Amino acid sequence: MNALPARIGALLLLALALSLATEGFATATNLLNVLRQASLLFLVASGLTLVIIGGGLDLSVAANLTLSACTAALAFKATGSVAAAVATALGCGLAVGLLNGLLVAVVRVPAFLATYGTLWIASGAAYWLMAGRVVYGFPPALRGLGTGFVLGVPTPVWIMLAVAVAGGAFLFLSAAGREVFFTGANEEAARLSGIPVRRRRILVYGLSGLMCGVAALVYLGRVNAAEAGLGDPLLLPAVAAVLIGGTSLFGGAGGLAGTLVGALILTTVTNGLNLLDVGAAWHPFVTGTIILAALGADALLARRGA
Amino acid sequence: MRRVTAALVLATMLAAPPTARAADETIAAFSKNQVDPHFEGLRIGVDQAAAALGATVRHYVPTRPNNIAEATSQLEDVVAAHPAAALFMAVDARAQLPGVQRLIASGVPVVNYNDRAGDAPFVSYVGQDDFALGKAIALHLFDHLGGRGGVVILEGVRGSTTGDDRRRGFEAAARERPGIRILASQPANFQRLPALQAMENIMQRYPRIDGVIAAADAMALGAVEALAAAGRANVPVVSINGVPEAVEAVRDGRILAIAEFNGFRIGCVAANLAIRHLRGENVPREVLLPGAIITRANMAEWLVPFAQRRCPPPIPAT
Amino acid sequence: MPMAERALPAPFRRAPGAAVALVVLVAIFAASSGGRFLSVGNLVSLSSQVALLLLVALPMTFVVLTEGLDLSVGALMGLAGVVAATAMLGGWGVPGALLAALGTGLVLGAVNGALIAWGGMPAFVVTLGTMGLAEGLALAVTDGEPVSGFGDAPRLAWQAMIGPVPLPVAVAAALYALLHLLLYRTPFGAHVVAVGGNREALRLAGIRGRAVHAAVYVLSASCAALAAFLLVGRTNAAHPTVALGVEFDAIVAVVLGGTSFERGQGWLFGTVLGAAAIGVLRNGLNVLAVDPSLQVVAVGLLAILALVAGNRRGGRART
Numbered sequence: 001m002n003a004l005p006a007r008i009g010a011l012l013l014l015a016l017a018l019s020l021a022t023e024g025f026a027t028a029t030n031l032l033n034v035l036r037q038a039s040l041l042f043l044v045a046s047g048l049t050l051v052i053i054g055g056g057l058d059l060s061v062a063a064n065l066t067l068s069a070c071t072a073a074l075a076f077k078a079t080g081s082v083a084a085a086v087a088t089a090l091g092c093g094l095a096v097g098l099l100n101g102l103l104v105a106v107v108r109v110p111a112f113l114a115t116y117g118t119l120w121i122a123s124g125a126a127y128w129l130m131a132g133r134v135v136y137g138f139p140p141a142l143r144g145l146g147t148g149f150v151l152g153v154p155t156p157v158w159i160m161l162a163v164a165v166a167g168g169a170f171l172f173l174s175a176a177g178r179e180v181f182f183t184g185a186n187e188e189a190a191r192l193s194g195i196p197v198r199r200r201r202i203l204v205y206g207l208s209g210l211m212c213g214v215a216a217l218v219y220l221g222r223v224n225a226a227e228a229g230l231g232d233p234l235l236l237p238a239v240a241a242v243l244i245g246g247t248s249l250f251g252g253a254g255g256l257a258g259t260l261v262g263a264l265i266l267t268t269v270t271n272g273l274n275l276l277d278v279g280a281a282w283h284p285f286v287t288g289t290i291i292l293a294a295l296g297a298d299a300l301l302a303r304r305g306a
Numbered sequence: 307m308r309r310v311t312a313a314l315v316l317a318t319m320l321a322a323p324p325t326a327r328a329a330d331e332t333i334a335a336f337s338k339n340q341v342d343p344h345f346e347g348l349r350i351g352v353d354q355a356a357a358a359l360g361a362t363v364r365h366y367v368p369t370r371p372n373n374i375a376e377a378t379s380q381l382e383d384v385v386a387a388h389p390a391a392a393l394f395m396a397v398d399a400r401a402q403l404p405g406v407q408r409l410i411a412s413g414v415p416v417v418n419y420n421d422r423a424g425d426a427p428f429v430s431y432v433g434q435d436d437f438a439l440g441k442a443i444a445l446h447l448f449d450h451l452g453g454r455g456g457v458v459i460l461e462g463v464r465g466s467t468t469g470d471d472r473r474r475g476f477e478a479a480a481r482e483r484p485g486i487r488i489l490a491s492q493p494a495n496f497q498r499l500p501a502l503q504a505m506e507n508i509m510q511r512y513p514r515i516d517g518v519i520a521a522a523d524a525m526a527l528g529a530v531e532a533l534a535a536a537g538r539a540n541v542p543v544v545s546i547n548g549v550p551e552a553v554e555a556v557r558d559g560r561i562l563a564i565a566e567f568n569g570f571r572i573g574c575v576a577a578n579l580a581i582r583h584l585r586g587e588n589v590p591r592e593v594l595l596p597g598a599i600i601t602r603a604n605m606a607e608w609l610v611p612f613a614q615r616r617c618p619p620p621i622p623a624t
Numbered sequence: 625m626p627m628a629e630r631a632l633p634a635p636f637r638r639a640p641g642a643a644v645a646l647v648v649l650v651a652i653f654a655a656s657s658g659g660r661f662l663s664v665g666n667l668v669s670l671s672s673q674v675a676l677l678l679l680v681a682l683p684m685t686f687v688v689l690t691e692g693l694d695l696s697v698g699a700l701m702g703l704a705g706v707v708a709a710t711a712m713l714g715g716w717g718v719p720g721a722l723l724a725a726l727g728t729g730l731v732l733g734a735v736n737g738a739l740i741a742w743g744g745m746p747a748f749v750v751t752l753g754t755m756g757l758a759e760g761l762a763l764a765v766t767d768g769e770p771v772s773g774f775g776d777a778p779r780l781a782w783q784a785m786i787g788p789v790p791l792p793v794a795v796a797a798a799l800y801a802l803l804h805l806l807l808y809r810t811p812f813g814a815h816v817v818a819v820g821g822n823r824e825a826l827r828l829a830g831i832r833g834r835a836v837h838a839a840v841y842v843l844s845a846s847c848a849a850l851a852a853f854l855l856v857g858r859t860n861a862a863h864p865t866v867a868l869g870v871e872f873d874a875i876v877a878v879v880l881g882g883t884s885f886e887r888g889q890g891w892l893f894g895t896v897l898g899a900a901a902i903g904v905l906r907n908g909l910n911v912l913a914v915d916p917s918l919q920v921v922a923v924g925l926l927a928i929l930a931l932v933a934g935n936r937r938g939g940r941a942r943t
Contacts (some may be wrong), residue, residue: 007714022511022512024511024512025510027510029510030510032519033507033510033905035508036776037503039781073601079895091504096403103928109928110843110879110884111694112875112879113879113928114928116872116876116924117925117928118918118924119924120369120921120923120924120925121368121921121925121928122924123920123924124369124795124917124918124919124920124921124922124923124924125921127916127920128915128918128921130918131340131346132340132341132342132343132345132349132741133343133346133915134343134524134549136527136549136551138512147531147535152681177910177927178478206873219499222502222530222531223499223526223528223531224497225498225525225527225551226343227338227343227498228340228341229339229341229371230498230499232371233495233499233500235750239752240752243680243748243749243752247619248746248747249749250746250750261514266544270507271507271510274490274492274504274507274508274509275507275508277490277492277511279464279493279764279767281443281464281760281763281764281767281768282760282763282764283760284755284756284757284760284763285756285757285758285760285761285763286756286760287593287760287763288752288753288754288755288758288759288760289753289757291749291752291753292739292750292753292754292757293744294738294752295745295753296743298745299743299744299745334913340916340917363881364909364913364917365913365915366913367916367918368916369916369920369923370869371921372863373865373869374859374863374866374868375866375869376860376906377672378858378911379669379906379907380910381673382669382673382908383666383669383670383910383911385666385669386660386661386665386666386669386907386911387660387910387911387913388660398770398859398863400770400772400859400860400861400863401770401859401860401861401866402730402859403860403861404859404860405859412665440632449820463765463768464763464767464768464769465766465768465769465770465863465864472770474839492870493768495815520858522912573793603716
């Protein structure tokens with residue numbers, strides 16, 4: 001089992017330190033602000049978590065977010081219909097995800113390279129479609145997904161919680177979810193015990209792509225504009241959120257609660273650095289330190305448990 | 307959009323056949339990324355001016371936005387492609403100086419445009435004064451605030467010529483207005499989402515912010531979204547560039563003013579000078595284009611999409 | 625060329641996608657560029673670009689052979705370059721600067737190696753962490769500003785020719801020879817192959833196996849530091865983030881060249897072909913002035929098509 005309580009503890013310690021060190025941190029509005037900022041990162045990282053649990057990797061998530069947001073924006077401008085934008089974002093995300101799934105599970109290209117290839121193809125398609133333009137200005141129905149509030153809590157935070165709960169139910173309560181764990185832990189054994197390994201693998205890549213489509217809608221709602229390259233800053237933080245959350249790159253272990261905590265830790269740190277007015281130059285250094293610290297903590301816990 | 311431009315340009319060419327055309331006038335035009343509309347405007351300006359004189363343009367843009375290593379390789383590759391002339395801007399001036407010196411040494415005349423690329427024997431420089439733009443727009447905001455208040459700065463990429471010169475301009479303006487306090491100054495890498503999130507975080511610390519200065523439109527638009535979502539849409543935001551999306555925000559009162567950094571016009575003038583140099587004309591060593599302050603009163607001119615704009619009349623020969 | 629390596633049965637039967645891609649690409653570009661692609665000037669700059677990539681990709685082959693990967697090399701190149709430039713400004717001279725850069729590489733490589741080999745932590749995560757450390761340090765030390773004004777020596781080194789061969793190419797060739805001997809003719813090389821071939825055997829191999837496992841990361845980081853010095857010469861400045869992303873090109877070159885992420889199968893010369901294919905593609909697209917947005921798509925298509933054509937073996941990235 002992953003060391004989830006330790007990670008929650010680390011997040012709480014971080015929050016405590018920041019509320020002592022800064023004035024603005026421990027306010028209701030700032031905590032909601034952190035949650036809202038974490039939601040985009042979590043959505044991109046959530047599908048990636050499933051892929052990694054299943055023993056794969058998806059480097060195309062940020063590029064997929066970009067392409068889904070750009071196609072959805074173009075679809076809205078062409079039709080004026082929010083429903084068309086939603087359908088395009090989800091459809092585009094799913095299509096890129098299924099392409100990954102087919103390349104990895106059927107053509108059997110190593111996941112690292114297959115998804116690195118689709119990263120470039122999706123980025124290139126976005127560059128070509130947008131040709132240096134920005135598509136902007138969306139109606140309240142779409143903006144609400146990013147900027148709205150329900151019962152005083154930002155809409156994207158509700159979406160994040162819904163995905164975390166639904167994803168957790170899929171992983172831990174459904175037969176297909178358990179089979180994803182088995183596939184990731186030991187592919188050969190999973191196949192021998194009759195698990196449809198290929199279909200499970202395509203399923204997780206498809207879900208990862210679909211989550212990029214959901215994230216694209218939240219992005220459009222929040223930022224109100226789409227341009228090529230918009231997702232690029234999210235790739236490494238998304239991978240880091242999954243890993244800090246304790247999902248193992250060896251497959252077969254992990255969960256969405258961990259990724260949620262990972263995304264919150266990363267977002268809280270950036271928020272804290274901004275509140276303390278620390279230069280952005282230090283952000284990668286701090287992120288790197290946190291990743292290594294999470295690893296070290298796991299190693300210590302594992303040793304003590306053994 | 308590019309296809310529309312091509313059609314327009316073709317029409318212009320047919321209407322006014324160019325004179326004194328040399329054999330192979332292919333111009334290599336460098337720009338920093340395929341993301342920022344400023345550079346799309348610049349490329350359209352280059353295409354339009356070149357087509358008006360009957361020259362061909364090839365664009366070189368790194369596949370990863372503002373990637374120094376890739377831009378350096380492209381520079382080396384252009385030495386091999388050996389165009390008749392080149393229009394050059396550096397992703398990083400110091401890092402690309404040896405490359406552009408070699409391009410010039412290989413016999414290709416190079417016009418430096420958009421921002422200064424260091425000390426090399428360029429035919430001429432076409433651009434605007436980033437320091438002056440930064441200072442002018444900051445003073446515009448400070449005077450709007452009556453010379454008093456706390457402001458937030460959203461910087462570009464630390465270490466980039468454009469970003470650093472603009473930041474120095476903001477700071478110089480602040481020194482001239484002692485009632486102004488800079489609350490926070492954070493880089494947001496010329497990008498929208500980082501600017502939006504940095505602004506959200508800074509707002510948590512400062513319950514009162516009197517104004518925001520962004521080093522480029524995309525960051526200003528990100529800040530505007532953050533302020534609006536927090537119910538602080540009345541905080542005035544100023545910016546530099548003037549791409550149509552941001553000018554619409556000026557029209558709608560969401561951005562107070564923009565210092566014009568006109569990529570389209572820079573592209574027009576640079577391409578025109580390079581081709582006339584090839585045809586033996588003496589062209590000016592340096593063209594510093596003026597930048598207007600775009601406000602609600604005068605913004606109509608900048609609402610026109612790049613593809614429908616017309617290049618200004620050519621700068622006279624020297 | 626290493627056609628009959630003992631550890632590697634019939635490499636051409638695996639038909640690395642890189643070899644196919646390279647031949648096709650060269651033919652296309654040569655035919656359609658009107659002689660520009662094959663001009664001496666272009667071959668010099670193309671081969672120097674490939675050489676720089678090889679300085680990272682050749683040792684990366686060792687890393688991939690141990691079923692690992694090293695994401696930190698690009699960030700490290702930025703940091704080592706800044707260290708070298710600062711050392712030169714501080715009057716250490718070129719040898720001192722080179723040593724300082726190598727020292728930076730050794731330290732970071734040792735951290736990677738220790739955490740991975742002795743800590744038993746996944747290489748992907750460890751090197752993602754050290755990537756952040758190196759990038760952050762380089763940015764923080766320089767405040768994002770490039771370091772320059774250290775004289776002409778690095779630039780002259782990058783542009784130097786040894787007979788008809790550019791110095792970076794000579795350096796890459798020497799490194800290839802050295803690593804070839806190391807991989808195929810020494811017990812160290814046999815250990816590297818064994819590490820990847822059988823994790824269980826590695827675990828039981830004790831100190832020696834772990835030392836070998838750690839050493840590949842030290843090798844990777846040291847070579848990256850050497851490449852950083854040449855890169856400083858190429859750009860006549862040390863930019864803290866100049867090489868971010870190089871690690872992906874290097875890994876793609878390795879795998880295009882037929883080295884597998886699992887089972888300890890690899891081919892060092894295949895990496896040369898893989899790096900050449902990437903270099904030829906990027907250079908050729910520029911020389912032909914292909915539309916920039918289509919260039920982005922072309923890179924992705926090459927990666928996938930070459931793999932589908934040449935490397936149809938099973939596998940997932942088990943890193």
